[in-house]
Every structure is written in structure tokens, then in C-alpha cells.
Amino acid sequence: MGTPMYLKSILLVFIWSILVLSSVQAQVGQVLWEDNFDTFDESLWTPDIGDGCAQGICGWGNQELQSYESDNVYIEDVPGEPGNKALVIEAKRENSGSKSFTSGKVTTNKKVAIHYGLIEVRVRVPDLQTGLWPAVWLLGTSNLVWPAKGEIDMMEMGFNQEERTRQLEPNSTVNTYTGANAFFPIPDNGGVGNIAYDVDYNTPYVADRPLNDRFVTYKLYWEPTSLRFVVEDDGTEYDLYAGPLPLDPEGDTAAFTRPFYMLLNLAVGGSLTGVLDPNGINAPLPGKMMVDYVRVSEYNGHGSVEFGDGSDDLVAESGNFGVFTENTPVANGLNFGSDADIFVFSDTFAEGSEAPYEGEEVISWETSSSNTWFGAGITSLFGKNMSNYVEEGTMKFKIKIPADVSFRIGITDNFTNEKYITFPADETKYGLVRNGEWGQVEIPLSDFEGLLAFQNLSYLFIFSSDPENLPSSPFAVAIDDIVWEDGSGLIGCQPSDIIASADVNGDATSQTNLTVGRGDSVSLNPGPAEGTWSWSGPNNFSSNQRQVDFLVIGEGDGGSYTGTYTNGCGAETTITYRITIDSVTLPEPPVGVIKSWTSVSKAGNVIRHLDGRVGIASDVVPVEAGQWNMVAGLAGSGVSFQSVDFPNKYLRHRGGEVWLDDVEDSALYREDATFFEREGLADASATSFESFNYPGYYLQHRNSLLYIDTVDTDSARNDATFTENDQEQDNDDNGSCSQLAANNDYTVEITENEEGSFLTFVPENPGIGNGVTILYYGTVENGIFPGYSVTPNEPKAINAELGQTVYFFYTYNVPEGGERNTSANRHSFEVGSCATAGAMQLKASVIGSEAPDFFVYPNPVQDRLQVNIDRTTDYHTAILVNGLGQELDRKDIKKGESPVFEMASLPRGVYFIRMIAADRTETAKVIK
Known part of the structure; x- marks a missing residue:
């Protein structure tokens, strides 16, 4: 409700330029x-x-x-x-x-x-x-x-x-x-x-x-x-x-x-x-x-x-305080553009051309007329508490000004009080020598006598005319290196406090000892935001960003991460976060005797069970627990059997594991989909293995036939045999897994196997990357990535989920000296696209349905899990089960309802939602 312009003595005709509307839709x-x-x-x-x-x-x-x-x-x-x-x-x-x-x-x-x-x-x-x-x-x-x-x-x-x-x-x-x-x-x-x-x-x-x-x-x-x-x-x-x-x-x-x-x-x-x-x-x-x-x-x-408490109380500053300085060590100072500004009063100065005394910035002004007043100053926009400077503090600054100009130096508070000290023309005062060069001024702050609220100052420096002696001609003045000293002797740089802050799956915490689950998202984001940061951690981890993000944390990410904060004056402070990975432990399968069955579809292949595991071997010779021979003559490490009775079900073996899949040519490794032997079947000739991860799916063997069922039954299913598929799909050779840098300095090789995804920096010329090679990567295209020290020609494991696109670039030194980086031409690839057959892990969300009529969220979940039914369906029951297949909760579904399960009290682990309809059961995997 300011005074309307038409009542002002000065009218303004304003020329407006209309903003070009962004093509990006505004978001609330x-x-x-x-x-x-x-x-x-x-x-x-x-x-x-x-x-x-x-x-x-x-x-x-x-x-x-x-x-x-x-x-x-x-x-x-x-x-x-x-x-x-x-x-x-x-x-x-x-x-x-x-x-x-x-x-x-x-x-x-x-x-x-x-x-x-x-x-x-x-x-x-x-x-x-x-x-x-x-x-x-x-x-x-x-x-x-x-x-x-x-x-x-x-x-x-x-x-x-x-x-x-x-x-x-x-x-x-x-x-x-x-x-x-x-x-x-x-x-x-x-x-x-x-x-x-x-x-x-x-x-x-x-x-x-x-x-x-x-x-x-x-x-x-x-x-x-x-x-x-x-x-x-x-x-x-x-x-x-x-x-x-x-x-x-x-x-x-x-x-x-x-x-x-x-x-x-x-x-x-x-x-x-x-x-x-x-x-x-x-x-x-x-x-x-x-x-x-x-x-x-x-x-x-x-x-x-x-939010504030309504008071005017400000934190008292101490040590060297920079009002306008670049090279002088200070504990704190004004930040122009955010909490401070320089104002020229009533346009009494024009910009001058004097070179700085120190650094790259200087206050340089010129007047254009004689016998007129002038004034300008440096203000803290939100006030500064300088009460520690009253008794023994000193204002120091450099000034270059003609000897015949009288001027004043002033301070004002936020309660309309102001005080000035006059510097008469042709006089030496407070150390100022007027010889046409830069002079040093040191004013004891106690000399600004009278009522002045140092606990809430506005202008920490004012340069103005002496009302009793206006300049007789135009003049130029330059001011630089304005510093307040509190007299405590702490004239050097003082370390700043670090504010501990982190996010785990979006939940903020001030703890520095973090226990998280594999797959959780973790962000280390301590303050302050101003200044510079550097990080070190396990596996040669390094970063120069304040915030460190782990989008999907893995076993190898555990350990201590130390952040070093350097404030504006060069003092360092450190903080250490300790990340402990609380891995989800699945129940161990029971230990059984060695059993083996010959595949009805391929006489040379043997389905073998040993110590609770099911695998494939090329003969009936017993092997050590957990190790399985690959079938000779098949491409890659993958073997696949298709169900005769269930055309969309495949029994796969890769890397010593057997699992159920619903994609014919999948090259994805499902190491979590193991099976364990079930006991107590009435038919002595029958053996049954329940899926470790997908309760409700059973690997059954009866009368030399192997099949998959959703019912744990004694009845024989002699017709449910498996036939072997053609060889598994291998990754193509179109060069997508070997990328040459835009500047031809190096090639990056992308390899993926059962152990994960790896990037290898391969120099194209001698000396490239010797001494310094840093990999920066993340899954946000234009994000800020942490850096990891790597060795040329040695693979570096990266942490990302199947199907995610990884964006990365390198910083490295070159023989002629200095460093280069490829951040302007970042590389990218999709996790899984460079895998050999069966090399990568897939975490399926819904099992047993190509087009499920429901989805669960959030997943991973912490407290409440909601099941949303996409369209009209005939689901009548929703069941929450744990990794052992034990029922934990059951919901009867009325038409149009979305069941909600409370999971806050449950331990971390793998859970499943079973949606039961009249003619089918569909299952979704949930991570807590």
C-alpha cells in the first residue's frame, strides 16, 4: 500500500517488455x-x-x-x-x-x-x-x-x-x-x-x-x-x-x-x-x-x-569481518547480491576507472560537479550484529583521494541512528597520508561516539561529503579492502560449523551413523551451502559437490565418508558419515541329499539337486555344493526349458541358479529365484521345490518329469514336461558397448556379467590419464555426479539398477600438462544392454501375469502399502505374505476398493502381495 505514483513529484514512463512464454508448462x-x-x-x-x-x-x-x-x-x-x-x-x-x-x-x-x-x-x-x-x-x-x-x-x-x-x-x-x-x-x-x-x-x-x-x-x-x-x-x-x-x-x-x-x-x-x-x-x-x-x-x-521468532536478535559476528575485501583473511563477511549491496545516494557518483588495490574488484567513483554534496555506502540488507567490535574493534580500509577533498566516514543502525567521523582536507588523520597513492585508514570503532546500536547495524561503511566543506571541483575516489577487526586477536580465518543433514528414502535426518538397506536411496547433504566441499570414501570414492547421492545403495557402498568444508576465508571443517548396509537375509534352504533327473527333452542334460539347490549338469557325476557344470555346446552360459503345458513359462539356468521366467529370449540373470525342497509329499516318487522368492510357485518332479505348478499337490502331472529352447540371445556387436570419446582421447568399454556393470577407461594415446583419471556418473541426465578415482585399463564397478540409463564422463590429465574432461559430451548406456547372455539381475514386480490389473506403491515401502486396481476386475482377496510364504495379513476386496496394508512394524525384507480372483492368482513383489 505504498504511495501511488500519480501523487509523486517524479512521474515515470516505463517501457515494458513482455516475457516470451516458456514452452515448458508451469508446475505448482x-x-x-x-x-x-x-x-x-x-x-x-x-x-x-x-x-x-x-x-x-x-x-x-x-x-x-x-x-x-x-x-x-x-x-x-x-x-x-x-x-x-x-x-x-x-x-x-x-x-x-x-x-x-x-x-x-x-x-x-x-x-x-x-x-x-x-x-x-x-x-x-x-x-x-x-x-x-x-x-x-x-x-x-x-x-x-x-x-x-x-x-x-x-x-x-x-x-x-x-x-x-x-x-x-x-x-x-x-x-x-x-x-x-x-x-x-x-x-x-x-x-x-x-x-x-x-x-x-x-x-x-x-x-x-x-x-x-x-x-x-x-x-x-x-x-x-x-x-x-x-x-x-x-x-x-x-x-x-x-x-x-x-x-x-x-x-x-x-x-x-x-x-x-x-x-x-x-x-x-x-x-x-x-x-x-x-x-x-x-x-x-x-x-x-x-x-x-x-x-x-x-x-x-x-x-x-x-520462520522467525519475531525478535531483532542477530548472531554476533567475531574475528576479521570483510565488508569489501578479496584477499584479506576473514572469518565472515558480506555477500553482495544476497545479503549486501552498494548504494550511491541520489546519483551523486558515476563509475570511475581506478584499478583495484587488491583482488579484482574495487569501489571507484567520480563526481561531475563542484560544491555539491555526495554520498554512498555499503549496507547489510538484513542487519549485522557487530557488538563484539565496540570496545577494541577497528575499521580498516584503503582509499585513494585528492588531498583537497574533505569527507566523512559513517555507520548507521536499523533504528535511524547514524554517526560520522570527518576527515578534513589536507590533514593526516587515522593514518591516512594524502600523497596521490593508496592510503591506509584505521579507525577505532569506539570513536563513533554516541547512540548507535551495534547489535543491529545497517550501513557498515558510508563515504559522504563534509557538509561544512563541499569539494571545490569534481574529483575521483577509490576505496578497497574494507575490514572490521574485533581486537580479539582472531584476525585469521576461523573454521565454520557444519550442520549434519541426510535423507534416507526421502526422510530427513541429522544423524551421521546411518543404517540402511540394500537398494535404499541415501543423500548426504550437510551445510552450509556456501564455500567448497570435497569428499573421500570407500573404493577411492571422491566428490567435490556438497551433496552426495546414492540412488540405489549397494553392499559396496558401506563405510565411512568424510566431507571437508572450506569456508570463504580458507578454514576447513570435516564431518564423517558412517553408512552400514543392513542386508536383507533370506532364510537358508534346507540341506538335502544329492538327487538328479535326466531331462525328458534332452537326454544329455541332467536336472540336479544338491544341498537345497537345483541346477543343470551334463552328466550324473556328483559335484560340490553350489557348483554346477554348464551344458556343453550351448551358446553363452544360459540354458532354458519351455513348459509344454504352460507355453509362457520357462525354466532357466544361468550362473548355477534355476528360476522361473515368462520371457522366451530373456538374457537376464535371476539369481534370487532359487528353489528349496519341500517335504511331506504323500507320493514317495514325488519331489517338490518351492520358490524361495515367489511363494505359490513350485518346481515339481514326478515320474521322471519336471514341471512348474501353482499348487503344492501330490497329484502327478505327467504331461507337464519341458522342452529345450534354442540358444539364448547374446549381446549384439554393434559397438554400443564400446564408446570412443568425442575428442578421441580414450575409449570406454562397458562390460556386464553376473557380478554387475563395469566401465573401463582405455587411453587411445600414451600418457592419457596417467596420474589422474576420475569417473563421474549418475542416473539423472543433467545431474551433478560424484567422482570416483579410477585406473586406466582397469574395470570400475558402478552402482545402478537394470534398465536405468547411466550418464558419465571423465576428468583426466594429458601428457602436455593440465587436465581435460568430457562433461560437455557425456557418455550413456542402459544397464543390461551390454550384458552377455544371462549376466544381469532382474527384479520383477509382478509374477505370473503379462498385463496385471493392479500395482502396488510405494515400492520400496516404509509404512503403508496401497494396492491400486487399475480397472474393473474380479479380485476378491488380497494377502500379504513374507519371504517364507507365511500369511501376515488378509484383506477382503469390495468392488472399487484399494486395499491398504500397514507395514511399519515389519522388519526389512522381501514381501509379496497375492491378488486372488476366481480364475487366477497374481503376485507382486514388495521391498521393505
């Missing part, structure tokens, strides 16, 4: 903060009290006629919406001090700060007639004065007829017209940017029916590149401007790239309404503005909300 993400006003939460909102005079802006800067009181803000039931409550801001005709009206205003200042996102506010305004002015708006959280801090008006109503006519809506009424606005500084001419002033750009909403006494939702789509103002009425969105407001972090709209707090109020009278006399107010009073909710969500991946 998770809710970051929401207040539904079931109660008035004082930890979020503070009533603003008074008429503004205490803040030095009587009438709140807009000649308003009310005094804001806390009694005018309360919670009340929403008429016509049973069970729903809202915040009420009530305007009354009653005296308070010198004002004839009272009303309400609340703010989240110092309690809730919003930075980007979708902001939604559902509002109902009263009959405004002449004189009421409701608003939903935001102000920047920085300690800059208005308009430098920025103002965003999401909604304003109550515009007078003159302004509505100027906005080309003369037939609108005060109750049908609503608009939005944004205010920001124009440093070039000292003016104020006001986007509503441009009637060609402004498109206020004029409703077909009055907006009062009914709810309307106002929205702000806010991201780093733009602001978009919207009103949603009866489910339809209407833009309040011809296009989004473009934002430039280096330009006039930089204020809108920083956090803001929210304000809600109902003013009486004032400049926007055109009523400055209490007798001119004719709106029905009391009048109630109701706010149903305030909601902030992520938008296009942007958005954050920070």
Missing part, C-alpha cells in the same frame, strides 16, 4: 506454508497498531484516517460455510486518539518470510462504497527504506472514480474493480517504479457482478525471472497485467529477487480512495474483511518460506 509443487485461520497464530502474525506516527509516517504514508487496533482483528465463522473459520479485519466508526475510525492490520514481519513460489489468498471484502481500502500486499524483509526494499500489492480495492477512469474503466464501480501493483526504486533519477501507472500494461479486473460479500482468490506467481498477478473468480483466472513483470537481479527490479513478508489490512480513507476527510466516508460500518486462508506453494521448482 508442494505446499510450503498454509494458514487456514482456525485460530489466530501469534507465532506467524503480529497486529500492527496505531496511526503510523510512531514510525514517522503519520497516516501510514497515505493520509489514511484510521488507527489500527488489535481488537479489530479476530477469528470468526464464515457465513454459509459450516465448520470454516476466517481471519476478520473489521473497520469501525469509533474514535482512537485523533482518529475517527479504527480498523485492523496484521503482518508476518520477522516471523514469516516468503521467497518465490505461488502465493494464494482467499479474501472476502465488505461493501466498500466510498472510503474503504482493503489490501493484500508484501514488503521486502531487507532493512532498506521504501521503495528500495520493494513492495508487491497482490490486491487493492477501493479506487476512486478518477483513477478508475484513468485506467480506462470509467463504467466500473468501487465494488467491481480490483487491481495489483509493484513499487521499486529507479536509481538513475531517484524516482519510484509503479507498474500500475502504465495504463497500457495494467489490466485491472472488472467483475460482472460485485466482488464484495463473496470470496475471491488472489494469486501471485513469483519466480526469479518474473512476477505474475492473477485474480481467480468463480474458478477462472484473470491476469491483472498484459504480461508478467520481468525481474532483473542486477537492475531496477532486484528487490523482487529477495524475501518478502506479508501484510493484510483494511484502511479507511486515504490517497487511493480520494477521501481525506472523515465526513467523506459513506461505506457501511462496521465493515468486515475476511481472509479464509493464505497458502504458499512451490512454483516451477522455486519457493521457500523461513
